[in-house]
Amino acid sequence: MDSEDTQRASRSERVRRQELHLDGRDDLAARAERHPMDEMLREDRLPHIWCPGCGLGVTLTCFISALQKSGLDLDKVCVVSGIGCTGRVAGYIKLDSFHTTHGRAIPFATGLKLANPDLTVVVYSGDGDLVTIGGNHFIHAARRNVDITVICVNNFNYGMTGGQAGATTPVNARTTTTPYGNFEYPFNVSSLAAASGAVYVARYTALHVRRLEQAMVEALLKPGFSFVEVISPCPTGYGRFQQQQSGLETMRYYRDRGRLRSEADVHQAGIVLGGDIIEGKFVDLERDTFGQAQESGLKRAFDKPGRDGR
Ligand SMILES: Cc1ncc(C[n+]2csc(CCOP(=O)(O)OP(=O)(O)O)c2C)c(N)n1
């Protein structure tokens, strides 16, 4: 190499290091500090509050990957959550996002979508938030087929506030508020979504990440009320009372008892303590969204002969 070549090579190496912000640092160490998903996270909010072994980080990774694969314009994607450990997703993700009051993510999201139909609106929240305190909003948004995507992380308890039982806690499960086992029958959340009118319903565990990610992509692109239930470990609030001290033990349980059955009747796929977890895409159908029904209804009314819209 002559001296001109050497100079050119060292100049281009200098430019490369500047572009990668590697100046003065060991390349490998600097790269190890970055992650391909970093640009989708609000670093000023980190470190996160999630416990070791919690499944929420896995679900967020799947979601970010699904957003990137969906081809959606991320400037037009909004994430709305209620309160709870799952609700923190709205704070950690670097998109237009809203951390709303407990149980009220769906009405907030509905307002966003109606005010600006160009947006893709995603609700990302916990089981307690969506179907216990927020259950009424959930069923009515599905009934109306509001064009939003709802991702429900179901860990069978109110994780953030100390592991209380809620409307998803299986019969006999011990929690801080059911020390003798739960006496109530829970909602099968996917069945509730389907029965209420959701046009897309899928359920996967946090172990089955490829399928989960694919379901999230499909839900994001589906017009109407699309719903993904993610079964996720909460070792701190729930698992430790069911002899699953760590998130890893719960993941092993998902490996052993997860059953892929997309053809299953979702209404028969309830989750029973210690039983199989039926997973799959249960519903994928077409129906006018709330926005479309409103538009065609108004058109019908206003286009009638003799009517001028007043
Ligand atoms: C109106 C109201 N009631 C109760 C609470 C207390 N609270 C905060 S988070 C939470 C539990 C959330 O559970 P879930 O939605 O399942 O989320 P997780 O923490 O399990 O992810 C509760 C009861 C609150 N913040 N506001």
Ligand code: SF4
């Ligand atoms: S309490 Fe449960 S859901 Fe909340 S961060 Fe800890 S493990 Fe996760």
Ligand SMILES: [Mg+2]
């Ligand atoms: Mg929960």
